[in-house]
Amino acid sequence: MDTSRYRRKQVKPEYESDTVVYPHNLSMYTTPPSQTIQLSEFEDMAIDRLRLLRIIEYASIIGNKVFSPEWKNCIMQELKKQNLNKYVRMLKCDSHVKPGDIQIRREDHISHHILRLAYCRTEELRRWFLNKELELFKLKLMNTSDESINEFMKIYNxxxxxxxxxxxxxxxxxxxxxxxxxxxxxxxxxxxxxxxxxxxxxxxxxxxxxxxxxxxxxxxxxxxIISTYRSSLNESLATASKRISNLNDARITYFLQNIHQAYTGKMYDQSNSKNQGKVNLANINQCARDHFPLCMRNIHDAFRTLHHLKFHSRLQYMLFIKGLGMIYDDVMELWREEFTKKIDQDKFEKQYAYSIKHAFGKVGKMQSYSAYSCAKIISGNVGPGETHGCPYKHWDVTSLKTKLEELGISGTGINEILEAKQGGHYQIACGKFYQHFHGQDSLNPVNHPNQYFEDSYELKYKGATIDKMNESKMDVTMTQSTQYSQI
Structure with a gap:
């Protein structure tokens, strides 16, 4: 089920009954939604709310104190950056109802109940969802006027x-x-x-x-109010966990079971890579040293050294370089070049060439596959002798520390990375690696290996462009000085 394509939503007309169902921007979510909606809308609403909750989480784990002005500003900026303007509008909590507000309240109400079903299944999921929803509720409450709060209290007795x-x-x-x-x-x-x-x-x-x-x-x-909401939501999650097994639609069940691992950002495939053609056989080793995240650099180095990769490592790495825009012929040649150092050409064609054709959509279902996100890589299992996975999760502290030292990361940087790893913040650890490897923060929070590459590549490209412009200005200045001296 593809939840990555955010479809244009048709804003439904707001009837008087909708205003009664959604009378206030704040909600206790005590009444389950009763409308019939399309499956695509069901998925889109859930994914958008998950993006909102993850933004709220990101604003705090990067160091902002929860509910501080910096925390709130970070959330608003990320929502705008990710084109979630409906939630920007919702969080402003204006008392005057404007066109589209009832539709936003409707989506807020339905999406909350969808994620409640998705996150009620385990204690860990329930705890995360409860904490993030409470932060969202308090954020809305902080932006609500006293008069509007009094109206809300009357609505919910x-x-x-x-x-x-x-x-x-x-x-x-x-x-x-x-x-x-x-x-x-x-x-x-x-x-x-x-x-x-x-x-x-x-x-x-x-x-x-x-x-x-x-x-x-x-x-x-x-x-x-927050204490009442906490008790109500906690009780509702416990009730939902007992009833979730009654769902008998396989499509919905599969979606709800996997949404907590869903990647909510850009999908990376060769067809939509803005770096298409920039990575090739001639420069891939240099790109790996300069721009690959540690997970992909590790696989690349192992491939060049061992001339072989196990299945999951091959798949993770192949889809990554394909998502970078590396063309089919170059990927095939790279595979052939390495594998034939240990096996003959005929065995390569029979055992390994097909998987490349399949990943590029040239055989089988003719479906072109996208690169793995951080969430998918982190949630995977890594066996002995395998080189895929997330170093910050799947490596022990000693191995990770040794590798970081080899790459020239400072002692301060290593401590920050290891602290994030031990706290279970693996993507934050990757962001810290980026920061200390490049000398400045990533343009975006790290959610995808290909996005890491794009930010790293853009950093170097912009720097080279600025240096070139400065050199040009110096050349012009020197030329003018020479002309003036001749005069």
Whole structure:
């Protein structure tokens, strides 16, 4: 099932009933969607929301403090870069409903429930989904006006008992000492909320407790809302995990089981490679040294040394160089050149040539295959003696450290890479390798080996272009100086 092609979506007319179903930009997602939608729309909505949640995750793992202005700016910039402008609009949470907003709310509602089904199956998936959805919910809440929050609370019956003036006066000193923030007691509205709903405030000693109820100021009421949403979503995920087995559509089941490993970026095939023709037999060794990520450089070096690759290594590497734009004849010649150093020509044609033709769509199903993404490579298994896989996941610390030292990575860089590896952030580790190998950050977060190559190649190409322009300016200046001296 190909979920990589993002189709143009037809915005459906907004009827009055849609406004009733989706009355607010914020949602507790308590009611499952009941509409009939096409399978293609089902897939597209799910993939787009997964891209959103991964952007939220990326904004924090690159070092931004969650909910800080830098974190929020990073999310907005990445959403715009990935053409997810509908979520930019949704996160701004304007109170005035504009054309298209109801459709965005509809997609937000449906896509949440789709991913809820996909991520309810294991404890690890549930934890990731719950955390990211809570961050998304709080991000929307932070951008919502007090008036709009009050409307949201009325819609979902989130009503809290106001603290009376008599109670405020009786516990005036206790409230003033226990409550965080700058406030004027007589001018601030307080609500009675059960202490279990405000555990974050309780843990930080930011609230006054009496008889099991917290006296929460109106500016901290969002903590209550988030706590309620967390409990509701946690319970819904547990319920969904028990019912997921009732799905009997094989297409949907397969999609839901595999979406957490889905690559949500650009697909790399020879036909859409902007580097087509730039990598060939004459320069592939140089390209491997300068621009290949460590996973592909390792396979390339092993191929040149051993003159043979096992099946999974052959497939990972072949699709990678094909995605770089290397033409069929060059790939075939590279394979023939290496394999025939250990086997004869006839055996090569019988055992290995077919796989290249198949990958290029010249035999079999006549389907041209795309290069593997980081997610696919990381999720694969690597056996003894095999050279494919992700070095940051599949290599032990000693082997990785030795290789990094061989490539001239500094001690600081090695420590950062190993720290990311040990934290399970394998793509961040690859980004750190790029940073210390090239002396600056990658243009994009690393999600695909071919994207790594493109960023590295573009970095060198831009640098060469700038150097050439500077040389030209110097030549012009020197020529003008000579002319002036002659005058």
């Amino acid at each position: 989130l009503e809290y008992t106001p603290v009376t003036e008599e109670e405020k006066q009786n516990f005036r000193d206790e409230i003033s000492c226990s409550t965080s923030g700058h406030f004027v007691l007589d001018a601030t509205t307080f609500y009675k909320v059960h202490f279990l709903q405000v555990l974050p405030l309780l843990q930080q000693y930011k609230v006054f407790i009496r008889n099991g109820f917290a006296f929460v100021p109106n500016y901290e009421i969002s903590t209550c």
